[in-house]
Amino acid sequence: MPDLEYSISDLAQAFSITPRTLRFYEMKGLVLPKRQGVNRIYSDKDKVRLELALRGKRLGFSLEEIKEIIEMQDPTQPDDPRQLFFLLQKLHTKRKELINKFNDINETLNAMDVVEERALAALVKRQPARSVQISLDLT
Amino acid sequence: MPDLEYSISDLAQAFSITPRTLRFYEMKGLVLPKRQGVNRIYSDKDKVRLELALRGKRLGFSLEEIKEIIEMQDPTQPDDPRQLFFLLQKLHTKRKELINKFNDINETLNAMDVVEERALAALVKRQPARSVQISLDLT
């Protein structure tokens, strides 16, 4: 599957973002396309980095934090023990951040369950239970 | 536990934010303190709304999205079936968003596991295994 190359608008369309965003992410070092003359050529590696970036965005990380996360994944890990220790430390702190977010999600979901139950109960008091079941669009 | 009241700096200190942030959140309708003369008085209800807001922030929601989430939790739910259906719909879409974030977290954690294994393997090749165990600060 590797060895594929993409234009800027290829990737933009594929991920529903704008070319401007890709150029901006390049400025920030999140993607590193090569050039064909003046035009940007994106590799599969860039595509992966972009996916990681967008995933990080959905989780509310800043582009700078995202860069850290991406570069951890990057197989350009030197064998220097110092660097490896540093990497392990960063992995650990990021993991904690992610677990915190995970807990936040759980608490929010639980709270929403309570709200939903109350809403359903209030509905059933006014409506025949059958119509409640039917008209909910749970995509 | 209810019936407690707080000054703006009380809450600010308690949650490690600035008074300015609380005033800003009030402008956005995230908290609704009453006034004692000109001074803001925060209730336990405001405190809860603030906790929800900060939780939402950690998950990367915008203040506007956070307001929606907060107002879902707010027990000012009218018994109007129309409103209740609307509430259930919003609960459903928010739940999906949260589950997406959840999946993003899982994928990131899995990827980080792989990175960690590789790093540890690279370390063990250079260092005696014992020192690896000891010097990692896993708080």
Next chain:
DNA sequence: CTTTAGGCTTACGTTTACGTTAACTCTAGT
């Protein structure tokens, strides 16, 4: 051969989420 489509750089504009004075007020303490 001149449109048109896509890409480029440069640069100013915009939104969100606050930070940072500035200029007052009000109350409690010495």
Next chain:
DNA sequence: ACTAGAGTTAACGTAAACGTAAGCCTAAAG
């Protein structure tokens, strides 16, 4: 009477993450 501390409004400033032209280049299509 004075001052220190906490709070207020109003307003300008700022960092992040892009949006939005403007002006130029170039290859392919009519």
